[in-house]
Amino acid sequence: MEWRASHILIKERGQAQELLRKVKQGARFETLARDYSTCPSKSKGGDLGWFGEGKMVPQFEAAVKRMEISPVVFVVMGSISDLAVMDEAVAILKKFDIPHEITVASAHRNPARVIQIASNAGKNGIKVIIAGAGHAAHLAGVIAAHTILPVIGVPIDSSCLQGIDSLFSTLQMPPGIPVATMAVGKSGAKNAGILAAQMLALVDPRLSKILDNYKKEMALQVEKKAEELKAY
Ligand code: RP5
Secondary structure, three states: OOOOOOEEEEOOHHHHHHHHHHHHOOOOHHHHHHHOOEEOOHHHOOOOEEEEOOOHHHHHHHHHHHHHOOOOEEEEEOOHHHHHHHHHHHHHHHHOOOOEEEEEOOOOOOHHHHHHHHHHHHHHOOOEEEEEEEOOOOHHHHHHHOOOOOEEEEEEOOOOOOOHHHHHHHHOOOOOOOOEEOOOOHHHHHHHHHHHHHHHHOOOHHHHHHHHHHHHHHHHHHHHHHHHHOOO
């Protein structure tokens, strides 16, 4: 089967800036694809960003900009298979222009990495952690045990119990270690992004304004649909 690269993986800031320079000088995707790691789709994208043929400069610039500002939200998921759901949270963070970092760490498969992430997040400038996991989902709880940062949990419907298991294991934290638990699945992931933005907005007037407009726009859309239904 023929394999055609559509995205270039960007692994770290230095490389991103170097690539951006080349793109601005008019380097073509095919040329760059020979010199850097590539992958066929966004879902297999690099740690920090990607850009595709034809829409290189604006998207790439946005990715580089995000990389230049220290992340304030850390999105952690139990498995790469959770990405399709957790992408909803990431989409909100991107929409609101909130610097963030994304990674995979499992409370069961590599608990030491989870503890390291949670213990270092505060000193690395992170303000809120979003943790999504499925099955017996202990990720958010374990993270909350190792940090005083607010932790937002997203139960993922990845098992045959369709999220009932992850909902209870994320939600039912013992007194003293709270996890702000969202709805199961994509709605929960989206709300996790919005709740993180609301937390940050407490001390960020730019974000308060964005959230205000976001709510107004949602109300407007409902009114528009109600109006459309009159002619139904
Ligand atoms: C959980 O187990 C993960 O969060 C994921 O939802 C689920 C399945 O993981 P994979 O077997 O797909 O890696 O820990």
